[in-house]
Amino acid sequence: MSAEPSRTHLVLIPSYNTGEGLFSTVAAARAQWNPVWVVIDGSTDGTGERLAAQAAQDDGLRVFVLPHNQGKGAAVLHGLQAAQAEGFSHVLAMDSDGQHPASLIPAFMQQSLQRPDTMVLGRPVFDASAPLLRVRGRRISNGWTQLETLFAGIGDSLYGFRVYPIGALIAVMRAQPWMRRFDFDTEAVVRLAWRGVKPLNIDAPVKYLTAEEGGVSHFRYGRDNVLLTWMHTRLMIEFVLRLPVLLWRKVRGLPPFQA
Incomplete structure (x- = not known):
């Protein structure tokens, strides 16, 4: 273990009813980094209690247990606020279900340490396990994201393996009531880009585990695609309203988005 x-960067893992896969994810993350924090988002599968007992024996692991399920974004915000209170500047967020490559945590952290003004974004490399419908669907979300950010260079809008600057992301989330559930990942990069936080993309594999392999997914095609559609509608309205200022800045030779 690391x-x-x-003192500046930590790994943050939100988790909701991930089952046994959570423990292998946490072990893989701890083998690469110290500290690792886990936010148990109202899980009812007993993983919170078991992981808290494990954390009592590991100074590099901390567990927060929320009383009820609030959504991925809300769980991340809980961890962000706790991290900021203890003086951390950046978090690497990763999913708890084993899809994300813990082996790349040091490389992502190193890039963030060298460029702390950026958001370091994973750009997914899919294998044969990736559902074709989800691969094609994310192209639509990525297209809207490129437009909403004036092609700022965001490699992927949905892949949640990322390093965020804590202060900027908390400011974005406190300013509006959204980004608390599945809409978190995409809206976070769009709004951070609007604040002038530049993306730095790194290729990273993504693994879709079957149920037999312990894979757990809370994604619901109907519900969550409606949520994404509503999110992009809101973002496009805001983008159109600010477009005159963005074009004026471009004519003046200024970057469209300011930090």
Whole structure:
């Protein structure tokens, strides 16, 4: 396990009813980084209690247990606020279900340490396990994201393996009531880009586990695609309203989005 704790960067893992896969994800993350924080988002599968007992024996692991399920974005915000209160500047967010490559945590953190003004974004490399419908569907979301950010260079809008600057992301989330559920990942990168936080993309594999392999997915095609559609509608309205200022800045030779 990574021995020396970072004073600026931590790994943050939100989890809701992930089952046994959570423990292998946490173990893989701890083997690469210190500290690792987990926010149990109202899970009812007993993983919160078991992981809290494990954390009592590991100074590099901290567990927060929320009383009821609030959504991925809300769980991340809980961790962000706790991290900011303890002086951390960046978090690497990753999913708890084993899809994300823990082996790349040091590389992503190193890029963030070198460029702390950026958001370091995973750009997914799919294998044969990826559902074709989801691969095609994310192209639509990515297209809208490119337009909403004036082609700022966001490699992928949905892949949740990322390093965020804590202060900027908290400011974005406190400013509006959205980004609390599945809409978190996409809206976070769009609004951070609007604040002038530049993306830095790194290729990273993504693995879709079957149920037999312990894979757990809370994605619901109907419900969550409606949520994404509503999110992009809101973002496009805001984008259109600010477009005159963006074009004026472009004519003046200024970057369209300011930090």
